[in-house]
Amino acid sequence: MNTMTMKEFDSVQREPRARAAAEVNVEEPFNVEEMFFSRTDTRGVIEAYNNIFIRVSGFSSEELKGAPHKLIRHSDMPKGVFWLLWNGLENGHPVGAYVKNKNKEGHYYWVFALVTPVEGGYLSMRIKPTSPQLALVEGLYKEIRKLELEQKLSAEESAKLILERLAGLGIHSYGAFQAHALHQEFEARRKALQMPAFSDLSNTETIAVTSELLRQELDQLADKFKSAEILTANMKIFAAKLAVGRATINEIAKNYDLMLNDIRNHLNTLVVPPVGTGIWDVPEELGAYFMICASHLMTEMCDTFEAHKCDVDGVDSDYENRVLIKLQKEYDKKSERAVAYGVQSAASIQRRAEFLRRMVLGLSTIRIACRVEAGMLRGKAKGLETIVSRLDVFHDEIEAHLEKIQHHVTTILLAADEHA
Incomplete structure (x- = not known):
């Protein structure tokens, strides 16, 4: 064009x-x-x-x-x-x-x-x-x-100011702003006209909101594992001070460190990539808001135009109706693709999260070995009990994140099933 x-x-x-x-x-x-x-x-x-x-x-x-x-x-x-x-x-x-x-x-x-x-x-x-x-x-x-x-700003300079003001409101692209705005206007109009809720939009809203929560939870989990390096570092420091049990604690720390590294590498495939910062960059699931609302409005526009086409002078009503119908179908296809992307992403994350849980279980086995060794050394390894206690807290926190991730994934998949 x-x-x-x-x-x-x-x-x-x-x-x-x-x-x-x-x-x-x-x-x-x-x-x-x-x-x-x-x-x-x-x-x-x-x-x-x-x-x-x-x-x-x-x-x-x-x-x-x-x-x-x-x-x-x-x-x-x-x-x-x-x-x-x-x-x-x-x-x-x-x-x-x-x-x-x-x-x-x-x-x-x-x-x-x-x-x-x-x-x-x-x-x-x-x-x-x-x-x-x-x-x-x-x-x-x-x-x-x-x-x-x-x-005396140019149009482009003015546009940059608008984008800066939106960013200050937590809206990091115009694409995200227009998706939020159209959704708000669509819902306000629907309620004013006392129309029933659209299930596809409700389900997409669930997917979009939950996907953002999932993204945040995965980011927090990745940060948690990055900060876990201090745990093995402390183990090695304490091992160096031991007269008895040094080799065992060093081996436990080494194995724990290797497992942490494997988990961090796996998380690189699990964490949802951040959305770009371009003018039109927007999460796929949020873009689905825009497409679904547009599809419904375009359907109504087709009906409205068809009802009044005889009143429009100088316009080829049949041609314009075909243009509107074609546009409505295009929006419908785009919304389905956006929802499908969200579903595929959630299903992939679910599979990888299950594998991550098994890896964490292996990590927990090493933690138990550390606890057993601390019990055997008792007073000979003063301070090791503190490390074991911190490991317990770390694993409890990881388990809580994994439970939330599973909950979010399940919510997304259920909403997607209803949408289908």
């Missing part, structure tokens, strides 16, 4: 043939159940839309057709948001974004837009944002827009 830079995109939009009135601080209402869309070519020129877009925008079908999408851009919108939008689209990603638009009368209206590359351009489907996330976004946009104007 041919794409363009934001500078090139803006250049084709400088002279819209239709214009909106001066902006006024009046909100243009539309209902939470209403959904609208528009499709543009690769330059952002409007080629298709539905009747709700016509009504909310205030422009006629004749004014919208062939007009640049910039026609409805509100001056409160930071340039950085559009930089992120086009960066995602040019890299083949669907992009979710909060957008403040203006209509022909200069009234504003907020949407959560899901923009997706399609053949020959892009399709933007919009819903009314109703979650608490909108208030956070309004504050962020106001701050960034103010800095843009004061410091």
